[in-house]
Amino acid sequence: xxxxxxxxxxxxxxxxxxxxxxxxGHSAHYVWHKENSLGNADAVIVxxxxxxxxxxxxxxxxxxxxxxxxxxxFADNGGIVLGVCNGFQVLTEAGLLPGALVRNRDLQFxxxxxxxxxxxTDSLFTNQIPAxxxxxxxxxxxxxxYFADDATLEKLKTNNQILWQYxxxxxxxxxxxxxxxxxxxxxxxxxxxxxxxxxxxxxxxxCEPILGSDDGKLIFExxxxxxxxxxxxxxx
Amino acid sequence: MKAKIIVTPKKAxxxxxxxxxxxxxxxxxxxxxxxxHVGKYxxxxxxxxxxxxxxxxxxxxxxxxxxxxxxxxKLEIE
Numbered sequence: 001x002x003x004x005x006x007x008x009x010x011x012x013x014x015x016x017x018x019x020x021x022x023x024x025g026h027s028a029h030y031v032w033h034k035e036n037s038l039g040n041a042d043a044v045i046v047x048x049x050x051x052x053x054x055x056x057x058x059x060x061x062x063x064x065x066x067x068x069x070x071x072x073x074f075a076d077n078g079g080i081v082l083g084v085c086n087g088f089q090v091l092t093e094a095g096l097l098p099g100a101l102v103r104n105r106d107l108q109f110x111x112x113x114x115x116x117x118x119x120x121t122d123s124l125f126t127n128q129i130p131a132x133x134x135x136x137x138x139x140x141x142x143x144x145x146y147f148a149d150d151a152t153l154e155k156l157k158t159n160n161q162i163l164w165q166y167x168x169x170x171x172x173x174x175x176x177x178x179x180x181x182x183x184x185x186x187x188x189x190x191x192x193x194x195x196x197x198x199x200x201x202x203x204x205x206x207c208e209p210i211l212g213s214d215d216g217k218l219i220f221e222x223x224x225x226x227x228x229x230x231x232x233x234x235x236x
Numbered sequence: 237m238k239a240k241i242i243v244t245p246k247k248a249x250x251x252x253x254x255x256x257x258x259x260x261x262x263x264x265x266x267x268x269x270x271x272x273h274v275g276k277y278x279x280x281x282x283x284x285x286x287x288x289x290x291x292x293x294x295x296x297x298x299x300x301x302x303x304x305x306x307x308x309x310k311l312e313i314e
Contacts, residue, residue, distance in 0.1 A: 057303055064300070093303065100305040102245075107252050147249055147306055181250060 001227045003028040004041035006071070006087075008062050013048035013084060013204060020204040021045075024220050033065040042227050043080040044071055046087030048140070048202060058101065058143050059089035068094055080124055080223060081196045085141055088188070088198030096196050097189060098156065099148030105181030109142040113212065114179055116187055116201060117167040120160050123190055124226035125197045128218050134171050135164075135215040137206040139179060144200035146182035146189075156189060164188040164199055237282055239293050240312045243302045244275035275307075286313055 005017045007030050014030060021028040028045075031038055038044060051062035062068065068090070075081050075096055083091040091097045104110060116135040118126050129135070148156070156162050165185040168177040173185045180200070188199025203216030245251045251273055258272040278301060282289055290313055302309040 056301070060300065060303070092305075100303055102249060102306055103252055105250060105252050107256060145250070149248065149305075181252075 001026045001042045001224060002040055003043050003045055004031045004038040005029070005045045005047055006031050006033065006067055007047075008033045008049065008051035008065065008090075010051055010053055011047050011049035011086070013086075013202065016202070016204045017045045017047045017084070020207040020216070020220060023207060024217060024224070026224060031067055033062070033067045036066050036070055038067070038070050038074055041074070041079075043082070043223055044074060045204075046071070046081065046083040046090050046198075047204075048085030048087060051086055051090060054086075054143075057093065058086060059091075059093035062086075062090045063094040072096065075191075075196050078193070078195050080226060082125065082219075082223065083196075083198035084202055084204060085139075085144070085200055088200055089143065091196060091198045097191055097198050098152050098161075099146055099189070101143050101200070102145045102147050103143050104141070104145050104179070109140075110144070110179045111138070111140045112179070113138050114187075114201060115167050115169055115171075115177060116164045117171050117173065119162045119165055122160060123163055123194055123197070123222070125188075125190065125219055125222050126163055128222040128225050132171070133215075133218070134167065134169065135206075135218065136213045137201040137203055137216050138213075139201045141180070141200055144182065145180040146184075146186040146200075148183065153183060155192075156186075157184075159192055161189050161192065161194075162186055163190055163197060164201070237284070237286065237289060238314055239278075239280040239282060239289065240314070241278040241280065241293070241297060241301060242275060242310045243278070243297075243307050244273050244309075246306055246308055249306045289313055
């Protein structure tokens, strides 16, 4: 499988994303923000960083870049898109995911490992995560507090669009385990069509035991499995 | 001609910056402060007629300069 990893000015997790995909046995290539095409991509990763210096709002300028028009079209055609950290912010600004990410409630930049509960394994991004498994992955953000109005939150719940929530080591959704004040402890969601997802934590930084955790690879393996299913269905 | 745009967080969105500034003001002895909201101020210098400037900047505010999910804006042209 071939992954397109976007590069905006001040993206800084693009290399980690490329490394993770390749280390897990698949191909990946960079796509510069001025490109109009994603190349021969089976899936897209919008990586973390501080695109365009986070000027105005995180992700606000990146969403108007030429490459994001290609991503929008790719997503509209059912393509798989994963946004990590700043990538999640870009996808919400672009309207590909509902809600917004605002300043952490304690105003501090959080750089630490946290625990994640997978709210549903029924998605292209979570299907390989064993039921009940608590993931330990790093976060590194100052503006990761998920916000959406009540109607949107209800919709997310009804449609099973909440994918990951911050929890403690045993899987309880507590306020203490919520690093940024996100509503409903939301760490990651998908769109209604379930082909676009975003999360604040960094699975690409947790794909090898030497990094302290390889739980993040379960998210990549879920995407690989989804792409494999798609390819098999197409061939049949 | 000059456009002045004020962007503020929506009331439903927690504004930790505003809360922190409020606490600091109270600690400095300022009394009677009910709430503080920290937003952004943009000043745009432009040519053309006022009405079409208002129309195009209003669209820019809605699509780009503010995020309607979390922010409100006020546009003034002088």
